[in-house]
Amino acid sequence: MLEVKNLVAGYRSGGRVLDGVSFSLAAGEIVALLGRNGMGKTTLMRTLTGQLQLQEGSINFEGTDLTNRPSFRFAKAGIGYVPQGREVFTDFSVEQNLMMGVLGKDGIFARLPDNAFDVFPILGERRQQRAGTLSGGQQQQLAIMRALVGRPKLLLLDEPSEGIQPSIVDEIAVTLARIARETGLTILVVEQNLEFVQALASRVMFMENGRIAGATDTVADLHTQTDLIHRYLSI
Amino acid sequence: MWFAHGRLLTVLAWVALFILPLVLSDWNAALFAQYVTYGIFALSLALIWGGAGILSFGQAIFFGLGACSMALVTLGKLPLLGDSAWVGLLLALIIPTLAAAVLGWILFQGRALAGAQLGIVTLCAAFVAEIAARRWDFVGGFNGLFGIPPMTGLDGDILSGFATSYVVLGAALLSYLIALAVLRSPLGTVLAAIRNNESRTAHFGYDVRLYKIFVFALSGALAGLAGALFALQFGFVSPTLIGFGLSTEALIWVAVGGRGVLMAAFLGALIVRSSESVLSSALDQYWLLALGIVFVATVVFAPQGLLGNVLRLPSPRRFATPKKLEEKSRSVGQVEPDAK
């Protein structure tokens, strides 16, 4: 469904953070993207949402060429984004945050889907609360739900477990796995937390110096594959 | 490419300016001297705007104060000081400097005003100054002051347009060199740092406020000098000189010429003023319309101004780096407007 070829992107002055990234995702896959800090994972995510312009390369999503299209076109085409640091609208209520997720997709007469407050029950309890007052884990759930109410076909998650208490990390992993199973949602997740990856992903790609440097399909025992971990993850 | 020639072109421009009066008629030389006066005024604005990132909509306050000081002294309205133009000049430097220092202190003390607030407050200050000047009969009130005696030579004879142009050119070159020396000194580097990121500069331990007040006061002095020369050449001082209109006109000159490079700003004033006198008769009222459009186009599509890239000077020698690194580091310390 997603076909990415030879992406080059980075600073305007010419530094190439992405240096020829190519990969593809099949519908319904859950793929984790691993790598050390500074290898270009977040930059890759930002190009896949159109927030960062490409210097070279192409992005094709479900037969639509999205190369250097404006950011909102990526979202309209069905790419949902949960950014690093969550980026919820802190001054808005939980409900207004979720509304932002549907307004862009369905126009100003959009309504929230019925299950908007069922997936993560805490969001229902805090419906009118200001998002800025939520805990990190709750904000993460809100950011995920904000993307999901827009009914994406591909969900991009950037470090969803960062700075969040373990019980909520587990809840998020289980919930996402269930939603993917039930709806056929494709997920690309950047993670440092191997447990989270093992609970969710069916395939792993490793990133190094702005390129996809390796991959593996055996995820279940990832933490025992010391050669891969040593090569791509340890410092 | 042009970059490498900035120094040569700047020197050539000055040489050309000094040769120009030789080929002009006396009348045109006098006109030229007036444009150069506006050029000094533009320099004063480029010093704070390009140098320290202070965008002021009230620069004419200091120009007007300089003109007023000169007029009051030479008209003998301040009997204690006599009526010599030299005393007038001295006062025209002191008063605007003090005024700028006080205004600068108000603007930059504590949490400094910047951006919109700075723009509107200086704009307001210009309005207030103009209204006040209209109301104050001592400085001529609504009609202004008339009959200011023109420049005289050492022998007491009135200077010709030709001689006037060299007096003004000399003042312009001096102002340029002073401003340039400040911007290329370590002090100028601190100002550039303030322009790029004020709070970070403060965190490095620089008293940002003092630097800004200093350069603001110096710029006030240069504007006052321009005002004094103006008064001597035109023979009158009106309240509009101190106000919002002239302040913004100067912004246009500097933006069109190039806000980041002193020489570009200086030539910007000369270019706009001289094209105005040539074109305003041909284009009639369409001139101002055209000027507005050209100004907008320059700001949007050539933020460095028409001459900014051509006349940019290489970095001061203390930033000299081995040849190999030169390419990368040449913009360090350079007067270069940021894109904020």
Place this chain on the structure above:
Amino acid sequence: MADVIALFLDTLSFTLTLLLVTLGLVVIFGMMNVINMAHGEFFLLGAYVVVVVTGAGGSFWLALVLAPLVLAFIGFALEWLVIRHIYHRFIDTILATWGISIALKQAITIMFGPGLQSVPNPLPGTIDLAGIEYPLYRLFIMAMGLLLAAGTYLVFFRTPIGLTARGVIANRAMSASLGINTRRLDWATFAFGAALAGFAGAVMAPIMSVDPQMGVGFLVPSFLAVLVGGVNSLVGALLGSALIGGTSTGLSAYLSQADTQILVFLLAMMVIRFFPNGLTGGKR
């Protein structure tokens, strides 16, 4: 007693008039962080739409509807031609809109001449308010100021469009990644702000001397009202308008117009100096 009521009515009138004129500025400044120096000329153009329409025998009320539409279009065109290139360059928005203001003012002068244009008062007559004969049309202006401010507030804080707009202000990139067309919102906001200015100009035309300099006179008090109250803030605009309007009316009872202006400007400058974020601190 009658004097007090008269003073109160004058203050209220000045405040609401200023609020009416300021609204478009607040929308463009608060929502887009663009200082629109051409605001005064948008206001001016609104008044000239009335001059043209009534001059051609049309009704004033028709002109009142047309003015915001014309200005919305002009705002849209200018956003597309100029403003969209310089959103990330704050200082340049001040300069570019200043250039636009010069060009627009001169275009008006060329088309209509520098002289005064008169617009007939569509609501002549007075109304008895607690013993004061008050001009009917002034009450209409005050009502319009109140109505438009309330309307703008409701649009921004009670509708999905307003939520979208506020979301884009808060986090532009994220809003775009949620599918919101931020470009469309940009020009729509600018056009809306221009339309508000045009409407204000049209409303004010009958009681003002309509000439090419009329915009400047309102530009500075409007900016001061916005900054005193606090940018990004409709409540702040109301507060700022009330302070500027109140002190102006109060002082002008004792001082000449010029002295009043000087004092009010100085006071406003001091407020901005000590409260750079405005008295409301930039919230709502």
